[in-house]
Amino acid sequence: MRFLEQIRRQRLAAVAASGILAAMLLAPTLLLLVVDGWGPRLSALAAAYQVVAAVAAAGALVVVALALSAQGKQAEAAQRTAIRASQIEILSIAMNDPATYLVCFGLSDNPENRTRFKRQAYTTMLLRRTLDLYRMRCMEEKTIRAEILRPLFSTGFGLQYWEQNRTL
Incomplete structure (x- = not known):
């Protein structure tokens, strides 16, 4: 707008x-x-x-x-968008066939690791997209906090994710 x-x-x-x-x-x-x-x-x-x-x-x-x-x-912004698109493509490929690609992330192939990897990949993509929207001034900080960060970090997974990945 x-x-x-x-x-x-x-x-x-x-x-x-x-x-x-x-x-x-x-x-x-x-x-x-x-x-x-x-x-x-x-x-x-x-x-x-x-x-x-x-x-x-x-x-x-x-x-x-x-x-x-x-x-x-x-x-x-165009360069950042292109980089994000390639990152999303790589993570999407891995999420669609985790049995093949989990080993590339240092994880063994089992149902727990598959679920954890998919959650982490999705959360990473979500937070990077949110960061881009904030930098482009398309989303305000209070909206991000209320609609994305508060629900995510009110869970045990969100807190564990943040402890492991404090930078995007």
């Missing part, structure tokens, strides 16, 4: 900046056509436009810097 609001604000700012730029470019011509006697005063007007052009150039530089910063954040 916030992302869409940012896009709307950026579009509105771009339209406003375009309107101001168009007015600045057309004003001398309109003054020359509409008002008599402006011919000699155009040199003074040109000097004033140099200052305005410098301010507009500085503003454009700020806009470019902000756009590059936003683009960098988007690239980082």
Whole structure:
């Protein structure tokens, strides 16, 4: 939701900046056509436009810097998403055939280890997804605490998981 609001604000700012730029470019011509006697005063007007052009150039530089910063954040988010997708794929493969892949995680193949592995893999994926949503500002901390962390860590499994895996 916030992302869409940012896009709307950026579009509105771009339209406003375009309107101001168009007015600045057309004003001398309109003054020359509409008002008599402006011919000699155009040199003074040109000097004033140099200052305005410098301010507009500085503003454009700020806009470019902000756009590059936003683009960098988007690239980082895309990279993080790609990494998470590959991690999910690897864990999904192991969860679908734990008898084959438990040994890769240092576990022997028995029903208890299968269940424990599936729970740990699911919990890891859930917490990483939640962390990504928080970093992208798509989910607030109080929502995460109430809807995900409180139910998870109110169980013995959740507490045991946290003791073993304190980092994501």
